[in-house]
Amino acid sequence: DKSEPITSRGMDIFGNLLTFNSTLNKETGARYLFDNTRANGVHTFHAQRMPEFSFLLLNALLGFTGFEVTTSSSFFYDPAAVSAHVNAGKVYDYYKRVFNRDSLDNNGMKLISTVHVGEKWNNAGWNGKQMIYGDGDGQLMISTSGGMDVIGHEMTHGVITHTADLIYEGESGALNESLADIMGSFIENKTGDDLWLLGEDIYTPNIPGDGLRDMKDPGSVPLSGYTETGYYPDHYNDRYLGEKDNGGVHINSSINNKAAHLITEGGTHYGVTVNGIGKQKAEKIFYRTLTHYLTASSNFSDMRQAAVQAARDLYPDRNGEPSVEVQAVMAAYDAVGVH
């Protein structure tokens, strides 16, 4: 047929000049942000800044994914789209390389991203079928598709949808959110404390070092985004019990995020000391927990048991004693008050 794969170039939102897979229409010479070298395609669209609500409605009713991002040269001039396109490919590669998972459904499903959703929308999301990205207002956020952890977060919602499918409210919803934060951060794979910040590359461009959420020190971030007073909780006894945010799915996620930090790096939290086991082991434990043990209605206590079992599968007891990996999981959940 008339289209063929071709590499193109373009700048991402940080001004990096990137080379990536795209598709050429041989008849018209037009190029599209369709990478058909991964799974059944990594396809990136734009929504022309239509209201988020309208986009979601058209997508739900008609399967509308936006307008094709196209160019008549070998260069794409939409940085937000280039960032979304390249980062989606990287997230696909991570799941394939680390877990041998072929796309979000492990069956090669097409990865669809749409950028410029909403008018200066300070957010990004997974609508159950695809990733959507706002441009931000330029003060609180810039194009959210520029955040590798953000894209990892949204695409992990897709993995969750096709595995445990954790109900998006209450404790199961907080686990859904936490696993998206954990995998998003591991995929972005920064060093030091930045590993544990969410959205730091696209949040408050004029303020360095802050993020939307902090997995190492959740309580350092105020709940301003939810018009709630207080700070993100780092212990089960401080969990949010209100109705907002589907029962605090983006709030109580910080309790499990802190457990993940302790399992990985170790530390003493509310007097409980955890010996960390590192990212390579932690990511295997969380992936196995998600894909083998969690169900749609799993709560925090179920999460603890599931993570202990996954750790035991991967790092069995030795002479009747739990391995150091299993001990780290147990101690981390003790430290955040989940039994």
Ligand SMILES: CC(C)[C@H](Cc1cn(Cc2ccc(C(=O)O)cc2)nn1)C(=O)N[C@@H](CCCCN)C(=O)O
């Ligand atoms: C970048 C992305 C990781 C994003 C982070 C995020 C953005 N927001 C909104 C928001 C808006 C303003 C502030 C503020 O400080 O004033 C903070 C947060 N809340 N969370 C996020 O977490 N988005 C939600 C979007 C959910 C959309 C509703 N279903 C998600 O993907 O779970």
Ligand SMILES: [Ca+2]
């Ligand atoms: Ca980050």
Ligand SMILES: [Zn+2]
């Ligand atoms: Zn989320």
